[in-house]
Amino acid sequence: MNKLLVICGPTATGKTSLALHLAEKFGGELVSADSRQVYRGMDVITGKGIPVNFKFKISNLKLGAEEIGYWTDSRLKIWLTDIVTPTAPFSVSQWRKEAKKTIDRLLQKDRLPIVVGGTGLYIESIIKNIESIDIPPNKKLREQLKDKTTEELYETLASVDAIRAANMNQSDKKNPRRLLRAIEVGLSRERQSKRQSKEFNYLLIGLIAPKDILFERIEKGILARLEQGALAEVEKLLKNGVSWDAQSMTGIGYRELKPYFEKRENLEVCIKNWIKAEQRYACRQLTWFKKYKELKWFDIASGNWRQEVEILVHNWYN
Numbered sequence: 001m002n003k004l005l006v007i008c009g010p011t012a013t014g015k016t017s018l019a020l021h022l023a024e025k026f027g028g029e030l031v032s033a034d035s036r037q038v039y040r041g042m043d044v045i046t047g048k049g050i051p052v053n054f055k056f057k058i059s060n061l062k063l064g065a066e067e068i069g070y071w072t073d074s075r076l077k078i079w080l081t082d083i084v085t086p087t088a089p090f091s092v093s094q095w096r097k098e099a100k101k102t103i104d105r106l107l108q109k110d111r112l113p114i115v116v117g118g119t120g121l122y123i124e125s126i127i128k129n130i131e132s133i134d135i136p137p138n139k140k141l142r143e144q145l146k147d148k149t150t151e152e153l154y155e156t157l158a159s160v161d162a163i164r165a166a167n168m169n170q171s172d173k174k175n176p177r178r179l180l181r182a183i184e185v186g187l188s189r190e191r192q193s194k195r196q197s198k199e200f201n202y203l204l205i206g207l208i209a210p211k212d213i214l215f216e217r218i219e220k221g222i223l224a225r226l227e228q229g230a231l232a233e234v235e236k237l238l239k240n241g242v243s244w245d246a247q248s249m250t251g252i253g254y255r256e257l258k259p260y261f262e263k264r265e266n267l268e269v270c271i272k273n274w275i276k277a278e279q280r281y282a283c284r285q286l287t288w289f290k291k292y293k294e295l296k297w298f299d300i301a302s303g304n305w306r307q308e309v310e311i312l313v314h315n316w317y318n
Helices: 015-026 092-108 120-127 139-145 150-160 162-166 176-188 211-227 230-239 254-261 267-289 305-317
Strands: 003-008 028-032 055-063 066-072 077-079 112-116 128-130 194-196 201-208 296-299
Touching (some): 003 120, 003 305, 015 028, 015 201, 015 305, 055 092, 092 120, 120 128, 120 267, 139 176, 150 162, 150 176, 201 305, 211 230, 211 267, 230 254, 296 305
Parallel strands (some): 201 296
Antiparallel strands (some): 055 066, 066 077
């Protein structure tokens, strides 16, 4: 069966570095699974971490009218970063479509596809069959429901899909966007299910660190991005016509810096808010990935974790 290696976990754990190492050792190529890194020109704040010796090259592939490229040092390749402009909307359905095509091409060339990133829904869309992913937004329905309260939306969902409504946590019940989406899915298909994909024999590797070490790494990473030109990146995006309302600008880092650029808050406060937001995001990532019972965790604070990963991958792949 086709083999697929997945490296996931919270931000700031060195996933890309490990993936590149394993790609070189086992003849693989990387497929990025990060919703913040699909945008061109948004490199610093999203922490793409592309090695300095890598160059961007255009392939013969296209996403709509856009040409798709990849990063390479002539030996290794990183796919699915920098694939859309910052003004373009981009969905998990679009990512899955491109990811599956990329993975299929790599398998045909006897290369090991290594999906790497921290966007849980991207990864789940590949390793599970999520039927709701490809259901498009229902503009007419959203217009009809736009003025309803969250309580009214929840009642509507309960009448459409009682099981989905009953399984929602308190946060989701108060989130109008998620309630609307659940209603769309419920109306589009009588029954939604998630089934284990039989398409791949996959190995899930998760990188983790003690909370204090992880939070310190996140803070150091953000301070480094500021030195690398995070503010200049935002200025350039705004100058090039990217609005704060763009989907790409709602990502962590951009939204925390927004009050500074609008002269509503000083930079020090915005940086602190950015660090806190990134740390909270890491906690949410951990919560998401811990639901996968088959995931093998490795503590990056331990001394020999890389060697243990190599042994695991070797035994699985060979």
